[in-house]
Amino acid sequence: MIEIRNLTKVYEARGEKHTALDDINLTVRDGEIFGIIGASGAGKSTLVRCINLLERPTSGSVIVDGVDVTGFKGRQLHDLREDIGMIFQNFSLFQQRTVAQNVTYPLEIAGMGKRERVARAAELLEMVGLADKAKRYPSELSGGQQQRVAIARALANEPSIMLCDEATSALDSLTTLQILDLLRSINESLGVTMVVITHALSVAEQICDSVAVIEAGRIVEQGSTVEVFAHPSSAVTQQLLQHRTVSSTITEVVTERCVITEAIDSETATDRKVG
Ligand SMILES: Nc1ncnc2c1ncn2[C@@H]1O[C@H](COP(=O)(O)OP(=O)(O)OP(=O)(O)O)[C@@H](O)[C@H]1O
Numbered sequence: 541m542i543e544i545r546n547l548t549k550v551y552e553a554r555g556e557k558h559t560a561l562d563d564i565n566l567t568v569r570d571g572e573i574f575g576i577i578g579a580s581g582a583g584k585s586t587l588v589r590c591i592n593l594l595e596r597p598t599s600g601s602v603i604v605d606g607v608d609v610t611g612f613k614g615r616q617l618h619d620l621r622e623d624i625g626m627i628f629q630n631f632s633l634f635q636q637r638t639v640a641q642n643v644t645y646p647l648e649i650a651g652m653g654k655r656e657r658v659a660r661a662a663e664l665l666e667m668v669g670l671a672d673k674a675k676r677y678p679s680e681l682s683g684g685q686q687q688r689v690a691i692a693r694a695l696a697n698e699p700s701i702m703l704c705d706e707a708t709s710a711l712d713s714l715t716t717l718q719i720l721d722l723l724r725s726i727n728e729s730l731g732v733t734m735v736v737i738t739h740a741l742s743v744a745e746q747i748c749d750s751v752a753v754i755e756a757g758r759i760v761e762q763g764s765t766v767e768v769f770a771h772p773s774s775a776v777t778q779q780l781l782q783h784r785t786v787s788s789t790i791t792e793v794v795t796e797r798c799v800i801t802e803a804i805d806s807e808t809a810t811d812r813k814v815g
């Protein structure tokens with residue numbers, strides 16, 4: 541479980557203070573997919589970066605599985621980060637390393653032996669559907685495939701938590717759907733708790749159990765995804781819902797996929813008849 545209590549983050553740049561997060565309180569339950577929704581600049585990335593302490597909160601606390609980790613340093617911080625995988629919008633892969641070497645990287649850092657690392661990477665690549673791409677370089681892969689590599693790398697140390705910062709924002713709608721399917725199946729099969737940041741409500745709708753809507757550093761509403769989407773209480777959520785254009789695209793894609801599957805089925809049926 542992740543508990544965020546009275547979390548505030550103030551950035552100081554050139555003598556000016558900017559409150560990016562203002563008294564945030566939220567709880568992410570074990571095994572759930574928790575969405576953080578909000579417009580650009582709302583503070584989503586800052587919030588999620590406070591969970592693995594890539595950003596240090598100005599005040600307040602981050603509690604993981606009952607332990608206040610806010611002050612963690614050195615070995616404790618290292619271990620915490622090993623337990624929290626993270627993926628980003630731009631995939632952040634090492635371009636000079638092969639796909640397999642990207643996945644083994646965190647295992648090298650963790651001190652795992654070579655044979656074991658290679659076997660583990662093969663297992664992870666199989667899980668994300670890229671077993672045949674182990675020796676390729678990131679530049680030889682599509683965006684969706686690169687994100688799969690990033691997911692495999694994030695899972696290398698068997699984290700119990702995964703943070704996804706706009707993981708599908710650079711992808712087309714069909715690829716988005718496939719990556720969301722993969723995240724959902726990882727969540728279900730491995731029980732990994734996920735925090736998913738998105739500015740696209742359709743993404744949250746597709747995959748999140750609960751959501752928090754954030755505006756100018758404050759949570760304006762939170763609850764189960766179904767509840768928040770059916771009865772949005774804040775103006776921001778209502779506005780975001782009105783502009784939910786991607787969602788219809790996703791629905792279209794799903795429909796298209798069904799139609800294609802049906803077409804293939806009927807072709808197979810015809811083949812069988814002919815054969
Ligand atoms: N390192 C920093 N120094 C100063 N201000 C920052 C820093 N990082 C973020 N901010 C400011 O904090 C606010 C929140 O930024 P953040 O990146 O968390 O927003 P976001 O919701 O992730 O936006 P986006 O959807 O565009 O990624 C913004 O006003 C941003 O300019």
Ligand SMILES: [Mg+2]
Pocket residue numbers: 584585586705
């Ligand atoms: Mg961001």
